[in-house]
Amino acid sequence: MRIHRAPWFWAWVAAFAAFLATWSISAGGGGGAALAVAALTFASFSVLTGLGQMLVITMGPGNVDLSIPATMTLAGTLSLKLMGEMTGPVWAIMLAGLVSALAVGACAGVVNFALIRLLRIPPIIATLSASFLYQSLAIWSNRGLRIKPPAALAEFATGRAILGIPNLALVALVISIGFWVALNRSGFGRRLSAIGQNPRAARLAGVPVARIMGTTYVTCAKMAALTGFLLACFSGGAALNMGAEFLLMSIAVTVIGGSSIAGGDSNVPGIWAGALFMYLIVSMLNSYGLGAGVRLLSTGVIIIAIVAVASGRKAQA
Amino acid sequence: MINPRLLLPVLSLAVLVAAVFWLQPRAMSYVGVNLLFNLAVPIALATVAQMVIIMVGDIDLSMGAFVSLIACITAAILPENPALGWAMLAGCVLTYAALGALIEARQLPAIVVTLGMSFIWGGAAVLILPSPGGSSPAWLTAIMKAKPPLVPMAIIASVSIAAVAHLLIMRSGFGVRLRALGGNLRAVSRAGRSTVRLRAMAYAVAGVFAVLAGMALVGLTTSGDANIALRYTLLSIAGVILGGGEFTGGRVSPIGAVIGALTLTLAGSFLSFLRLSPDWQIGAQGAILILVLAARLLVRRAEKRA
Numbered sequence: 001m002r003i004h005r006a007p008w009f010w011a012w013v014a015a016f017a018a019f020l021a022t023w024s025i026s027a028g029g030g031g032g033a034a035l036a037v038a039a040l041t042f043a044s045f046s047v048l049t050g051l052g053q054m055l056v057i058t059m060g061p062g063n064v065d066l067s068i069p070a071t072m073t074l075a076g077t078l079s080l081k082l083m084g085e086m087t088g089p090v091w092a093i094m095l096a097g098l099v100s101a102l103a104v105g106a107c108a109g110v111v112n113f114a115l116i117r118l119l120r121i122p123p124i125i126a127t128l129s130a131s132f133l134y135q136s137l138a139i140w141s142n143r144g145l146r147i148k149p150p151a152a153l154a155e156f157a158t159g160r161a162i163l164g165i166p167n168l169a170l171v172a173l174v175i176s177i178g179f180w181v182a183l184n185r186s187g188f189g190r191r192l193s194a195i196g197q198n199p200r201a202a203r204l205a206g207v208p209v210a211r212i213m214g215t216t217y218v219t220c221a222k223m224a225a226l227t228g229f230l231l232a233c234f235s236g237g238a239a240l241n242m243g244a245e246f247l248l249m250s251i252a253v254t255v256i257g258g259s260s261i262a263g264g265d266s267n268v269p270g271i272w273a274g275a276l277f278m279y280l281i282v283s284m285l286n287s288y289g290l291g292a293g294v295r296l297l298s299t300g301v302i303i304i305a306i307v308a309v310a311s312g313r314k315a316q317a
Numbered sequence: 318m319i320n321p322r323l324l325l326p327v328l329s330l331a332v333l334v335a336a337v338f339w340l341q342p343r344a345m346s347y348v349g350v351n352l353l354f355n356l357a358v359p360i361a362l363a364t365v366a367q368m369v370i371i372m373v374g375d376i377d378l379s380m381g382a383f384v385s386l387i388a389c390i391t392a393a394i395l396p397e398n399p400a401l402g403w404a405m406l407a408g409c410v411l412t413y414a415a416l417g418a419l420i421e422a423r424q425l426p427a428i429v430v431t432l433g434m435s436f437i438w439g440g441a442a443v444l445i446l447p448s449p450g451g452s453s454p455a456w457l458t459a460i461m462k463a464k465p466p467l468v469p470m471a472i473i474a475s476v477s478i479a480a481v482a483h484l485l486i487m488r489s490g491f492g493v494r495l496r497a498l499g500g501n502l503r504a505v506s507r508a509g510r511s512t513v514r515l516r517a518m519a520y521a522v523a524g525v526f527a528v529l530a531g532m533a534l535v536g537l538t539t540s541g542d543a544n545i546a547l548r549y550t551l552l553s554i555a556g557v558i559l560g561g562g563e564f565t566g567g568r569v570s571p572i573g574a575v576i577g578a579l580t581l582t583l584a585g586s587f588l589s590f591l592r593l594s595p596d597w598q599i600g601a602q603g604a605i606l607i608l609v610l611a612a613r614l615l616v617r618r619a620e621k622r623a
Contacts (some may be wrong), residue, residue: 063562064428090410121610124376125558128551129603136600248432261426303433308423310470
């Protein structure tokens, strides 16, 4: 097996290099475990949104979900509001919160896909316009109040139950494995890739294009909603701008991880590498003590450099 | 002979203008119209810039950050040190051209490259102007706040932007070649043209319009800020689509893009005249966008049947 040919190989190398670089300058070599825990925790949010975005991007040019931040905020806000008002056994409250968040995500996904399919609006514009609606709904429903999550959920979201690995990372890992199986070992994954490689050929070959696309948009929105729910529990409440950075992040981790932006070619391990890399690069620049301006500049330069090198590699192959 | 592609954008703008005048008859004056459309001028310029990028088959997710950077340069450096300021603005346009060349030469996805660039522009803007401030060069404010007789400046500016963009993109040989790049890349390269050079030129044209957008914005607000224009990214994409542009095949309309930008700006004023709760302002803009696009679908269907 030529592992260095795998599309995610270089992303992992970069993530590992960023880890070593950050580790070596922070506190003279100590605190590697703390850094790893922080990286795993924050990367799991990017992984969860990135997995959904990857599915959408796999469907080919023009397919991208810009409503991820708004869906996250809406799901986080509504589910925490519900949990705040409920009384009863803790497990019932937690379950209701999770289910309501996923239901919000499913609704958002259905709306997104209805706009794309029924009104034939390009996905970029459809998800963008819909995200304005979700954002307004979120503002209207919580009115700036910050409702705390149930203590048990907050504990779970910030805890490290097994081997000191953050719970969130374990959740993200389990879901990632599910995505990997769905993409590589199931009919759904095959059909999705077929649509991304050539939608016309896929339709002629009998792939139910509409159904697969619908499932994909709904799955992406559900992942965004789940991330919003977990992030709200992690940070002690939903905030209106809590999803903002995940719009660019979800696209960036997909592409850095080696999934093809042209569609039809996706990979799950790369999402993890991309997410870890994005977090580590920022903390590396932070520990160099650079200002916000230089930090942003370097992040941009590094992203473009990676994409330029990675794509060049593909062109030769 | 009016282009049917333009019919719907013109119609939606007319309906909105009528609605605004009906809600607030005092807006039907020289000052009122100028106030309504003032902020549309930089948005229109940014939309034309985005249109050029979409025309060659790409999409620019860094437009807002770039216009913000230009606003910072214009407000912080241009008044103090004009030579350096102009050099930096020229450098920004050249960087845009280089981006186009890089994207074509290495066959990179524009969406990712511009995503990365948005960090770079944002970082540079923070370095140049760490906190909001600066001032507008006197001549720039004089142009943007001029009061020509009869027709408000905002209208004159919008019409000139549309005219210049139309002549450049739709009527010149240069524009045809750029549109061909989006329409059929292979045909362009078989015809012996350098696609790298053409894409670089397209990005340079977009860069020039985006620079003008940043300068116009500072002329109106008289100060700069690293976050001043971040929403322009989404506004400019929405404006292009509202104006009848499409994501594929070099099908765009410069006049439509300017009208799309005016419509989006006016939608904001319309909603505040409606005394809509601020909670729903953003949502209503989304709803208007969806409505116009749904209307476009109906018009297209009717056209096909006819």
